[in-house]
């Protein structure tokens with residue numbers, strides 16, 4: 083049975099994405115961003131073990147909240163979070179936001195990391211950079227981090243930012259090869 087190491091579960095938060103969300107805080111992070119809000123989260127052993135089904139039950143208990151994966155970095159446990167995300171999409175109509183220190187392009191370039199993308203609605207990507215900290219930004223800490231509409235980006239072969247007008251779409255293009263997503 084797949085187990086996930088989880089630091090915390092926060093209900094009805096409004097700071098980890100749009101609307102009310104159940105936030106799942108993953109233990110484990112390799113990015114070591116200077117100024118990180120929670121260095122305690124870097125060690126995967128600091129979390130407690132939960133099965134995918136336990137987490138799914140907790141998420142489904144809240145009828146109205148959507149879901150956010152954060153941490154730490156959920157991509158440290160991408161196999162387990164992919165199973166959880168797949169079940170959320172199969173059994174609920176909830177949206178999923180996911181925070182990560184990896185860039186969207188780094189994730190696309192890895193068949194292991196990109197397995198989760200078909201189930202993620204919005205990805206807040208990139209390391210936290212203290213010199214780019216901006217407290218006016220919504221849902222992110224530094225201005226290098228992007229709020230990526232994952233499904234529009236995958237279907238359009240370019241990074242599409244969440245909630246922005248089409249005229250603000252970033253023009254970075256991906257090769258078709260980069261957009262191959264393999265699912266275990």
Ligand code: SF4
Pocket residue numbers: 111112113114115117118119120121123153154155182183208209210
């Ligand atoms: S990615 Fe997030 S949790 Fe990881 S070191 Fe950077 S700020 Fe901290």
